[in-house]
Amino acid sequence: MKLLLSPKKLSLSLLVFTALLTTCQVSQASTPFTSQTSAVKEGKIIGGTIDCDNDGRHNDSRVDNNGDGIPDQCVNDTSATAKQEINTDTPKELLDKLMQSLTEMTEGCHETTKVKAGVVYRICTINNEPVTASEALLEVGDGVGFWFKNNKVVAIRYFHSGETLFFDDQQLIAKFSNDEELQSDFTNEERREAENLAEYGYQTIFQVFADESL
Secondary structure, three states: OOEEOOHHHHHHHHHHHHHHHOOOOOOOOOOOOOOOOOHHHHOEEEEEEEOOOOOOOOOEEEEEOOOOOOOOEEEOOOOOOOOHHHHOOOHHHHHHHHHHHHHHHHOOOEEEEEEEOOEEEEEEEEOOEEEEEEEEEOOOOOEEEEEEEOOEEEEEEEOOOOOEEEEEOOEEEEEEEEOOEEEEEOOHHHHHHHHHHHHHOOHHHHHHHHHHOO
16 A cells, blocks of 8 residues: 655655755755754753754754853754754645756756657757656657666656656655655555666667667
């Protein structure tokens, strides 16, 4: 049985993915002191909690590292509570953020298109490495698209349904079935099917362009 998780439960996996993309990061306001979680163990918290990072939440701490009674740095709260703003994103909001990160990752790529037997094939490259590849029926647009980072598939989208899969080091970590459903637990069959697609599904597209160059 498929398990549809709330955005809160899935957010950590999605954050791992966005860290791989390096373009979809949680924005943070500048802080008056360098934030180091380890400093809490080494120093002493002075006074009550304050808002160090200007996020509107008084959940950060001033820390005295040398015992002189003067705050040496401000440590931001990195607990699950502090991440509430991220965790409460709806599936649609999370998907929008991830799709935006994919768009930014592929911005400025060089696209090549080929039409063969009623199918449109596209590859877009940066520095001669693929960042996107797709195939779609010419008349109806039904097809599938792949996104790559370091020559590994990080996302797949089925154009007809909008179903989108995300991968971390070629392992399936999330599936958006639509704007309302988000899945992170998969059967062995589901995982095998998706990961096989991520490994082999784009090769027909590449072959079309390889044949053209002969």
